[in-house]
Every structure is written in structure tokens, then in C-alpha cells.
Amino acid sequence: MEQFKKHADRMNRDENHLATLVHRENRFKDFSVQGGGMIYDYSRQRVDREVMQSLFELAETRRIRQQFQDMTDGQIVNLTENRAALHTAARDFSGRTITLNGTDVTAEIRRVQDEINTFTRQVHSGALTGTTGKRFEHVVVIGIGGSYLGTEFVAKALEAQADKNISLHFLSNVDIDCFSSISEKIDPETTLWIVISKSYTTTETMANAAQAEAFIRRHNLDPKDHVATVTAKGSPGDDPDTPALAAFHMFDFIGGRFSVTSAVGGVPLGLYLGYDRFERFLKGAHEMDQHALTADPETNAPLIAAMISVWNNNALGYEANAIIPYSTPLSKLPAHIQQLYMESNGKRVTSDGRVLDKQSGMIVFGEPGTNAQHSFFQLAHQGRSFPVDFIGVINPHYDADTLKSKGVTNHQELWANLIAQPQALATGKTDPDDPARHFPGNRPSSTLLIHDLSPENIGRLLAFYEAKTVFEAFVWGINPFDQFGVELGKTMASEIRSNMAKKNDDPDYRFDGMGPIETAYLDILFSKSSKRMAP
Ligand code: F6P
Numbered sequence: 001m002e003q004f005k006k007h008a009d010r011m012n013r014d015e016n017h018l019a020t021l022v023h024r025e026n027r028f029k030d031f032s033v034q035g036g037g038m039i040y041d042y043s044r045q046r047v048d049r050e051v052m053q054s055l056f057e058l059a060e061t062r063r064i065r066q067q068f069q070d071m072t073d074g075q076i077v078n079l080t081e082n083r084a085a086l087h088t089a090a091r092d093f094s095g096r097t098i099t100l101n102g103t104d105v106t107a108e109i110r111r112v113q114d115e116i117n118t119f120t121r122q123v124h125s126g127a128l129t130g131t132t133g134k135r136f137e138h139v140v141v142i143g144i145g146g147s148y149l150g151t152e153f154v155a156k157a158l159e160a161q162a163d164k165n166i167s168l169h170f171l172s173n174v175d176i177d178c179f180s181s182i183s184e185k186i187d188p189e190t191t192l193w194i195v196i197s198k199s200y201t202t203t204e205t206m207a208n209a210a211q212a213e214a215f216i217r218r219h220n221l222d223p224k225d226h227v228a229t230v231t232a233k234g235s236p237g238d239d240p241d242t243p244a245l246a247a248f249h250m251f252d253f254i255g256g257r258f259s260v261t262s263a264v265g266g267v268p269l270g271l272y273l274g275y276d277r278f279e280r281f282l283k284g285a286h287e288m289d290q291h292a293l294t295a296d297p298e299t300n301a302p303l304i305a306a307m308i309s310v311w312n313n314n315a316l317g318y319e320a321n322a323i324i325p326y327s328t329p330l331s332k333l334p335a336h337i338q339q340l341y342m343e344s345n346g347k348r349v350t351s352d353g354r355v356l357d358k359q360s361g362m363i364v365f366g367e368p369g370t371n372a373q374h375s376f377f378q379l380a381h382q383g384r385s386f387p388v389d390f391i392g393v394i395n396p397h398y399d400a401d402t403l404k405s406k407g408v409t410n411h412q413e414l415w416a417n418l419i420a421q422p423q424a425l426a427t428g429k430t431d432p433d434d435p436a437r438h439f440p441g442n443r444p445s446s447t448l449l450i451h452d453l454s455p456e457n458i459g460r461l462l463a464f465y466e467a468k469t470v471f472e473a474f475v476w477g478i479n480p481f482d483q484f485g486v487e488l489g490k491t492m493a494s495e496i497r498s499n500m501a502k503k504n505d506d507p508d509y510r511f512d513g514m515g516p517i518e519t520a521y522l523d524i525l526f527s528k529s530s531k532r533m534a535p
Pocket of ligand 1: 144145146147196197198199200201202205256257343483486
């Protein structure tokens with residue numbers, strides 16, 4: 001890492017300010033790649049040839065492409081949970097067979113895909129209906145984290161192509177206002193609820209599933225006509241006695257946050273968009289997987305993005321990375337990548353349990369541009385700096401409205417900003433007379449371009465971030481597939497929950513076993529009053 005310290009010192013010198021680098025001859029040509037169906041431009045990152053050379057060597061030393069290959073071959077790469085991580089098999093159209101513990105994984109995946117295909121067609125044709133024989137017009141996805149975020153991203157991205165007369169709703173939070181606002185919008189007789197949970201024990205999902213079942217019964221409907229499930233083989237929900245219109249398997253070899261290309265995304269997206277579009281989305285993801293697996297490091301878009309992210313994090317010391325899609329349909333991408341990246345890479349030990357001597361992962365956040373510009377870009381330009389992923393779509397879905405304002409269409413205006421913002425962050429602007437109007441610049445970003453909002457391109461984008469995430473983890477030697485960090489809070493909530501339940505049963509129950517701060521909050525909740533907060 002001594003070598004990276006030297007590189008960082010060099011890149012911190014004035015002559016390597018981005019304002020200078022961006023004007024170097026062939027900067028765009030030399031520091032951008034086209035692959036996996038997208039353009040990845042890193043010409044405005046704080047790197048030069050030498051930095052990139054060292055990063056490629058690091059990728060080689062850490063055998064990150066070999067580790068990616070091991071992952072796609074079904075080796076046990078999730079060591080702490082003794083599991084494979086085969087999300088890439090969920091969209092593998094190469095025809096190869098992957099066997100795990102004697103089971104043909106590819107055949108199992110195909111079986112589930114065929115079941116989803118048949119089920120979604122039956123719902124669309126009206127062959128499958130609710131209790132009263134009415135066609136389904138609403139689908140409510142009950143699930144949280146990886147059992148919802150990726151699906152929401154894809155559904156929003158392809159919303160304009162949803163032509164199956166189905167409205168999709170997401171019930172993720174246990175907040176009763178979430179359940180109630182959805183239940184006010186739907187017609188019980190035409191609603192299909194899909195309970196999605198790999199473990200089928202997640203408290204929020206189980207509480208919402210119970211609300212849904214009671215709601216269905218309250219309307220004199222039968223849950224077995226209105227509920228479908230997606231869960232791991234062998235989970236408590238994988239039970240033939242559970243009343244359900246249909247039940248689909250996901251597998252323990254696909255992690256929740258990597259599961260949108262499995263039945264987790266397949267069932268709701270197949271219903272919302274049609275199975276054919278879901279399959280096109282899978283094909284795009286497969287194309288990016290192949291690119292990540294086979295392209296040389298120098299032309300491998302997710303690998304380069306991962307290595308630059310490691311550089312920004314560990315050598316240049318940035319703490320956060322923003323994702324700013326200049327496309328409102330991609331507005332749910334940052335939230336999905338937040339879980340994908342931060343749950344995967346926010347770790348403190350290596351796969352073999354040694355405490356890391358550097359930070360893994362960065363804080364991910366984002367909003368669509370141009371909205372983000374009118375929100376937090378003040379800080380981006382003049383406050384603390386953070387790298388940005390700008391994402392552009394060359395052709396918008398709606399291209400009929402070509403009215404011009406100030407001589408340009410809305411889409412061109414959007415692109416004027418997409419082009420200007422990374423440049424402004426990079427170059428800055430000196431104002432010797434007015435410090436408030438001085439822009440320091442030298443703020444790094446990448447720009448990622450996709451041709452349009454086709455299902456294939458959404459699949460490519462998803463798989464790009466999945467590959468980037470695991471490549472980074474492979475550099476650090478951490479396990480991107482476990483998430484023990486979410487457990488402590490859940491355990492504490494469970495203790496508080498059992499105290500609440502006791503109080504519900506016995507109004508005289510006192511929260512003596514809890515700490516003073518927890519007790520103060522519990523007293524506030526149970527007295528439904530803020531008086532205790534008064535000084
Ligand atoms: O919060 C942790 C987590 O386990 C995520 O990793 C997962 O995506 C989410 O909860 C939901 O889990 P499940 O699909 O088992 O309900």
C-alpha cells in the first residue's frame with residue numbers, strides 16, 4: 001500500500017488537479033471503456049496511467065476475476081455461512097450446468113422460471129382469479145430489504161412498459177401507516193398479495209403478512225385465493241399447508257440483496273411487466289456478467305469502477321459515493337445500491353476473521369439529477385467532497401414531447417446538466433475577489449451511459465453494480481454475502497418487543513428490566529404523551 005500512498009501524494013499535487021487532467025489530450029478516449037452494453041467514462045476520476053496500472057496489478061494480485069469465476073461456478077465463497085453465491089446462475093443463458101451438493105442448480109432455477117412464466121400468464125389471461133372470480137388488478141409485494149429494493153428499482157425503471165393492467169404496491173415497512181395507506185388504495189377482490197421472504201421469519205414481513213391475511217378475511221375472501229409466496233426451500237414458509245394461490249422457491253445460494261433476478265423479482269415483475277420483459281431483463285444482466293467475467297481488466301467496466309472505488313476510499317480517503325441518475329425512472333437505483341453495496345461491503349473483518357486495517361465500503365446515497373442539483377450539490381461543489389456516479393440515458397422512453405425551451409428539448413436540457421455537473425466538479429472556478437464564489441474543483445466522478453430504458457439495459461445496470469460490489473469485496477478479502485451487522489439491533493428490538501407484549505397483557509407491568517433510556521421511551525409510548533419529555 002506504500003505504492004498507493006506515493007500515487008496519492010502525486011495526485012494531490014497541483015499539476016494533477018482535475019482541471020488540468022481533463023484537458024490532457026485523449027483524456028476521454030484513454031479513460032473510458034465501452035463494454036457490457038454501456039459506456040463507462042472515468043476521465044474525471046483522480047487517476048493517471050500509473051495509478052490505473054497499479055490498480056490493475058492489485059486486482060491481479062487479489063485474483064478478483066478468478067474469485068468472480070469461482071463465485072459463478074458455485075464454489076463456497078460465502079465462508080461464514082458455508083454457502084455458494086449463485087445469483088449469476090439465475091440469469092445464465094449459456095446452457096451450462098452448475099451442480100451444487102449433487103443438485104443441478106440450473107435445472108432448479110429453470111423449473112422455478114417455468115412456474116413463474118405459467119403463473120403470470122394465467123393471472124394475465126384471467127384463468128387465475130381471486131375468490132369472487134374477478135381478475136387481479138393490484139399486486140402488493142410484502143417484503144423488506146433484498147426482498148423488495150431491487151424489485152422496486154426495476155419496476156420503477158420499466159414503469160412505462162407495464163401494460164398488464166396491474167398496479168404494483170410495495171409494503172415493506174412495519175409502520176402501520178404503510179399498510180393502511182395501501183389498503184385504502186386497493187380493491188380487496190382484485191388484489192394479489194405476494195409475501196416475499198427468504199427466511200420467512202423477518203418480523204416486519206411476518207407482521208405485514210398477518211395484516212394482509214386479516215384484511216383478506218375481513219372482506220370475506222379466502223387467503224388461498226389471494227396470497228402467493230416466494231421463500232427459500234425449507235424455510236418456515238415453504239410449507240404445503242400454508243394457504244396460497246401459488247408458492248415459488250428461492251434458494252439459499254442466492255443472497256437477498258442479489259436476488260432480484262430470482263423469483264424475488266420474477267414473480268412481481270412478471271406480473272407487472274409480463275414474463276417476456278422479465279426475461280429480457282435477465283438477458284441484459286447475463287451479458288454484463290459475461291463481460292465482468294471475460295473482459296480484460298483494462299476494458300472491464302465493473303472491474304475498473306471497483307478498483308477506482310477502492311482507490312477513492314483507501315488512497316484518497318473519500319467516505320461517501322453518490323449515485324445520481326439523470327433519469328427519473330432510475331430514481332430507485334440509489335436505494336437499491338445502498339443495500340447491495342453497504343450491506344455487502346460495510347464489514348470490519350476479512351473472510352477469515354482478521355480485523356481489517358483499512359475501511360471497506362463507502363456511504364452510498366443519491367437522488368436523480370437535476371433534482372439533486374437543487375438539493376445537496378451546494379455541499380458537493382463547495383463543502384465536503386465525495387465521488388459521484390453520474391448515470392445518463394441516451395434516449396428517454398417518452399420522446400414525443402419535443403417542445404423546445406431556450407432552444408432545447410427537455411431531454412437536451414437534462415443532458416446539458418449531465419455534461420456540466422461532472423465538469424464543474426472537476427474543474428472548479430477560481431474567484432480571487434469573492435471567496436464565496438470560489439469553487440475548488442478536483443472533485444472526482446464517473447459517468448455511465450446506457451442507450452435507453454430497455455429491460456436489457458436495466459439488467460446490465462443492475463449486474464454492473466453487483467459485479468462492482470463483489471470485485472471490491474474480493475480486493476479487501478471480506479465476505480460480501482453475509483450481514484451479521486444487522487443482528488444486534490434486531491435482537492435488542494426483540495427484547496423490547498417482549499416487554500411491550502407483557503405490558504399489553506398487564507397494564508401494571510413495569511419495564512424494570514430495561515435500561516433507563518429504553519424505559520423512558522417505553523413510558524412515552526405507552527402513555528401516548530410527550531409530557532415525560534418536558535424538562
Ligand atoms: O436486514 C437484513 C436482511 O436479512 C437482508 O439481508 C434481507 O434482504 C432482508 O433482511 C430480508 O430478509 P428476508 O428475505 O429473509 O425476509
